[in-house]
Amino acid sequence: MIDLKKAQKLILDATPVLGRESVPILDSLNRVLVQDIMAVEDLPASDISAMDGYAVPHASLHGVSIQNPVHLRIIGESPAGRPCGSIVKKGEAVRIMTGGMVPRGTDTVMKVEDTIEKDGYVICHDDPGYGVGIRFQGESLKKGQVVLCAGDVIGPLEIGALASLRRAYVHVHRKPIVAILSTGDELSDFHEPSLPSKAMCSNLYSLAALTLTTGAMPLCLGIVPDDMKELKSMLDEALHADVIITSGGTSKGKYDLVNKAVTSLGMEMRFSNIFAKPGKPTIFGVIGKKMIFGCPGNPSATMLSFEQFIKPALLKMMGHRNITQSFRNLNDPFAIIDSFNYDQGGNKEHHRAPQIPLGKLFFGTGRNFQNQAPAMETPGRLKMIAR
Secondary structure (H helix, E strand, C coil), X not given: CECHHHHXXXXXXXXXXXXXXEEEHHHHXXXXXXXXXXXXXXXXXXXXXXXXXXXXXXXXXXXXXXXXXXXXXXXXXXXXXXXXXXCCCCCEEEEECCCXXXXXXXXXXXXXXXXXXXXXXXXXXXXXXXXXXXXXXXCCECCCCEEECCCCECCHHHHHHHHHCCCCEEEEECCCEXXXXXXXXXXXXXXXXXXXXXXXXXXXXXXXXXXXXXXXXXXXXXXXXXXXXXXXXXXXXXXXXXXXXXXXXXXXXXXXXXXXXXXXXXXXXXXXXXXXXXXXXXEEEEECCEEXXXXXXXXXXXHHHHXXXXXXHHHHHCCCCCHHHHHHHCCCCCCCCCCCCHHHCCCCCCCCCCCCXXXXXXXXXXXXXXXXXXCCCCCCCCCCCCC
């Protein structure tokens, strides 16, 4: 039997980081960059106006004041995206809009609110200073400058940056394919009738949902009966995936076949039980670079095992850094889908974890345990809030 933190370390030590793939920019959201992203040109690519106003040679404003305004002849305009082709001389001005390219011969933009336009001239009453009102070429980024680094997680801001850099495609770490199957003669799926002797294979869908929220790609293989030949055949098919997750059949009963099945396929067992409850009958091993997780059949224990063991591994496979930080909230034995009695310092009464993991701790008596104690502020303990 192995303790929780050692089990997590064993898993991460065995977890490979997957290679790269090129994806369209929007498909890169929440993915991890494989390589640095550099600016291939200056940004902005030329001098542009930061405001609406008039582009003028600063020399034209020499000696200007309210008592001594200057009149500059307007020779054209430069809206955003439609540059003015004229060369502006002293005593001349070009009407310019925010984002418009600054015409040759000008080096200052007079704010429109500080001027008066009359009879084809712009009247200026003060000198704002040389270079005012202009975003100069390369002011935001210089060609060759690193904008995003390998290992960065791409969010909406990074998407905007990639678009600004004209990156329609980007290289990110590949998503792992996760094969998921549930074992047990007692399970049924949506297309089968509900029978008193059968239970719905909810783990198949909760594990797939958890896999999706992590960013990986679930491959639901369905239910496998308690038959060694069929289980081995399904597991052999599942080896085309990067990760295999099974639920149920990991204990020591006559029909708990997962351990024997994966071992017969050549799996190198890293651990087969953890010192935790629920989730004690959890197994982990590898076949080459394929990772195999055997989760308990209890739905709450299965979800807890995913959060504590499988999610960090999937994140590492996709290139995420500082994975151990994610354990901070996962190793609390009083997690909301756990059945530990925090008042007694642990699940000393060996209560069963709930069959329906709704975040509410119901035991066989029908009592809601969360209502038995007030919220706690003690660090390291779950705040048990009655719902």
